[in-house]
Amino acid sequence: MPRSGADARRRLKQAALELYRERGFDRTTTAQIAARAGVNERTFFRHFPDKREVLFDGEADLRDELMRSVAEAPDGLQPFEILFHAFQKAARILEDNRPYAEPRLDIIAATPALRERELAKNASLTEAVAEALRQRGIADRLAGLAAETGWAAFHHALQAWIDDPALSVYAHLSQAFDDLRALSASALATKESPEVLAKDSSGAAQPSQRS
Structure with a gap:
């Protein structure tokens, strides 16, 4: 070659x-x-x-893979399940390339100019994922929120994988999305509860007063 x-x-x-x-x-x-x-x-x-782009090589391929994976996810899945399906493929790419992925993340974390570039790249990728969700018929506001939340869970899983390589990146990704589902379920349960508790000045739980 x-x-x-x-x-x-x-x-x-x-x-x-x-x-x-x-x-x-x-x-x-x-x-x-x-x-x-x-x-x-x-x-x-x-x-x-430029020398920054060396650390972001493959962004276009990752964007294409994520959009394709969202498009090809089975019918009937909710947005978070579609994203979990898509991020699994991205996670496998990173796991296969761990000797490069781990030091790369450390270098970016230690360099303000690279953190700024990473934020811009992440915003672009998040918008691409949101657009892929829209193309599946998901409402615009839900697609954007799901993409941003799912991307945050994905990065949380990657950092957990770097900190604890004993578990696979898939295991950390599964845990992150399980936690995301639990948080969503908890928020929904609180919203639908007929009585919302509030703490008074003494710290005791009291039913909130509604007009």
Whole structure:
């Protein structure tokens, strides 16, 4: 495989990851990344527009996979179940690539400029997921809320997986969505309760007064 192709891209990603961990993101240049990868700087810019994008490689593929997975989810599922179906596939991709995924998350967490870029990327992916839900006929306001909530659960699961690799990312994802369902059920039960309790100044539970 020529260095200007897939092999060069892989080498550049690995070199960037090594240098970011050794020197820090801010003190690493594209020239240093290229040199570590054994290519020239022009080759770097053929693959990536800047040194931040090395850590977000594959975003377009992830967006396509999520939208396709939402579209292909079985009929009759509720929005959260559709999202769980879709995020399982994304989780498997990350699990297969853990040696890259784990340090990548650490580098982003330690670098304000990268956290800002990640927020923008996440917003774009969340909107793509919401649009995929809309295309399944889910109301606009529900699609947006489900996508944002589901994406938050997905990231919660990823962080739990990094902190506790003894369990698979699928197990952490399942737990996150179980917790999400439990919270939703609890909120619904509270809303439908005929009597809402409020605490008085002494801390005792009292029925709230309604006009």
